[in-house]
Amino acid sequence: MNPNTQPASAPLEWVKSSYSGNNGNCVETAVLPGGGRAFRDSKDPAGPIVRLSDSGFAVFIAGVGVGAGEFGWA
Numbered sequence: 110m111n112p113n114t115q116p117a118s119a120p121l122e123w124v125k126s127s128y129s130g131n132n133g134n135c136v137e138t139a140v141l142p143g144g145g146r147a148f149r150d151s152k153d154p155a156g157p158i159v160r161l162s163d164s165g166f167a168v169f170i171a172g173v174g175v176g177a178g179e180f181g182w183a
Contacts, residue, residue, distance in 0.1 A: 125151055 121139035129135040135151040146166045148159045161169060 121147055123149070123151075123154075 121141070123137040123139045125135045125137045129151075133152055137149050137151045137154075139147045141147055141160060145160060145162045148161075150156055
């Protein structure tokens, strides 16, 4: 997986998880035109954007899935 951290050129529709609450420590995601996903820190909307292809996003989700343990979460 080789994420691209360049800013997206078109405005994206950013979504925050309903599980995030109001503590301000959130990651937002957006579907990219042409496929893939983008991620950013909600506290820094003008900051870096991490973009993943559809296949990269699938690998990421599989790695953070409950019970996967790849990133130390269970």
